[in-house]
Amino acid sequence: MTTGTMLIDGVPVSFEYGQTIMEAAMAAKIFIPHLCHHPEFTPQGSCKLCTVKASGRYVSACTMSAKDGMEVENNTPDLNDKRRTLLQMLFVEGNHFCPSCEKSGNCMLQALAYELEMLSPRFEQFFPNRPVDASHPDFLLDFNRCILCELCVRASRDVDGKNVFALAGRGIHKHLIVNARSGQLADTDFSLQDRAAHVCPVGVILEKRKGFAVPIGQRQYDETPIGQQMDELAARSAKAEE
């Protein structure tokens, strides 16, 4: 196995050739904020939260290959400021009301907002009209919270072989759709056993009759900030998230 070494914020990090900056950082337990990245799936680099500066250029850590001698800036005021702006964009793009959300405390978007000290949504809200789909017997789809990370799209296509989810529209009107003429989840072959059912980092895909099983305040990111949960983030492929 050929390996190389790069510097992340001045710390030497070794990697195997073919690894991305994100993969090498995760293995070294260095936190790079991310939403659309998931160790189990092909990286796509769309949320841009993992933007780092590698050898002077802004790149996505999840798609850029690590190179020997590369100098990567990650935890810097400039980058964190940009990431905070990206989070604010995601918050105003959808309809996010954390106090009433079943995913509160287990939500990566919320956890990153705390981690990066986002204090306000800052921009004017878009307030998109996105009806909830409660058609499925076991699942609720609340599109209001969708951040378009495409994890469900990838999981359903690449793991479940079902293609239950896809994207439609363009630009700010881009949105998640399901694979049914009616547009309803009940008319797809989506099921509880699907990988896609357990991969949403925010509160779009919710299992019915499971609401608030763990009280808010005692959930994954309530106890420990996301930036200190490197083992859990890296181990996501090993267990199906509940």
Place this chain on the structure above:
Amino acid sequence: MDDFKHCAYLDPILTRFENRSDYLVQILREAQDCFGYLHQDAIDYLATKLNLPRARVEGAASFYSFLHLQPPGRYRVLFSDNITDRMLGNQALMERFCRNLWVEPGKPAEDGLVSVDFTSCTGMCDQGPALLVNGHVLTRMSVERVDRISELIRGKVALTDWPHEYFVVADNIRRRDVLLGGDWQAGEPIRAALARGADGVLAEMKLSNLRGRGGAGFTTAVKWESARLAPCQGERAERYIVCNADEGEPGTFKDRVLLNSYADLLFDGMTVAGFAVGATKGLVYLRGEYRYLLPKLLANLERRRIDGLLGTTVCGQVGFDFDIEIHLGAGAYVCGEETALIESLEGKRGVPRVRPPFPVTRGYLGQPTVVNNVETLCKAATIALNGGAWFAGLGTKQSTGTKLISVSGDVEVPGIYEYPFGVSVDRVLNDCGAGNAQAVQISGASGVCLAVHEFGRRIAFEDVPTAGAFMVFGAHRDMFEVARNFSHFFAHESCGFCTPCRVGTALVAKLMDKVASGSGSQYDINEIVSLQRVMQAASHCGLGQAACNPVMDTLQKFRPAYERHLRALDFEPSFDLDESLATSRQLTGRDDSGAHFGQ
């Protein structure tokens, strides 16, 4: 019953495209031509036949502006909305048109007869304001023409019976240099290339130092050589030459003229590239707005096949097979980005790919692919003919050859001007009769805005690079409105893949609207500057990275134009209490002073 009806027109289309899912965009486009829009049953049927998830067909169809999942009007009227169309009064014309036909923009008429909306620059800036009616371009709109068109639509007159002069698109060539002034027989460059051999052609290309004319300026010979050396993949192993004719950059229309009057030179160039690279297939990605050129281009290809300039054993060269097919775009500026273009060629949503790998190693269908601009390929043909040294003797050392410039805006003689690279902006302004210019937007919305003190600068990769647009703004124009038009263009054309571009372009457009409405403040300007930094650094492709260029340039060079619109110099909320009562006023039918806040 419905099923039967849809398969009646879908089956022949599917047969023609061999049920290949990578032709999805072409299939959808043709299906819509038959039925008027993409019916739910048609989507179901295509998904089944092409063995694609239904959601993927729907997802692709909903990506392109010119594909419709809901019935639009039987006459789909789109007003071109580049800033040059606006300067020629397109907004007043559209309002008049809507009043004539009692229709609202964006909403099909109740009787389904007509729908009206704006569309991005149609590439008719030298003869605007322009329209698209059911995909056909109409130029030089005026009050008389708009009124007459309203009558024709009300009378349900078929488009083919409309006055012929409405559809005339002039070339407007104003200055010819070696390319536009040249006189070559179709196939001559190919024969010259065959005589030189593939290595010889590449050597001449290197000598010429030809750089891409689409704006980025990448050295063409390097692209060709990389693709030639890259191994092909899998079963259908072949290399591809793709011609980027998705000329969507606002203010650019040079490729339109080349495609109309120099198509042989383009096809010669593609064939030369195929010979040098070892490719057997060429693809032209023609923007949907230029579909009126399609019959002529297809006839040309057919003639070339008969003349032995395409097909097997091209020009009698045993072992050299090359053919060209044309794909039509469907209204998406982002497909001008080469990897988004390839995605669209493969029948998908036009979303730019992660690079590397670059198309020269893994492009169309995963094979080595050269993507060149129309003008670049035409230049390559002349280099095959006249040699690299001849070409390198023109222009400047770093920017060899000539450049076609599309001049529009406040000038006496808009049209195409060909100059050797290195020409000064002043010279172009003089030649086109721009009397009182205060600014020139070069290379389109994503390019650079020059003010009077910069008119001495030169058009070349080392100074002011350009894809060809040259939009002139007279002293009476509001440069803030110019930037606002472009900010809406980018918001409309963002593919939506990455967060900074998807949300950022929409936020910038909203902030520019807030300033335009008179409720903007210094705070909003600061927000735009802050958004620009994030979008430039973190966007996935050039669209998002460049989306704020016009705003930043005009902010820097025409600050008073912004300040005139600002209300206070610190902060104003975007929420307007009185405005938010408008719906209640409408519902209750009240408009007295008691129904207004603070009056």
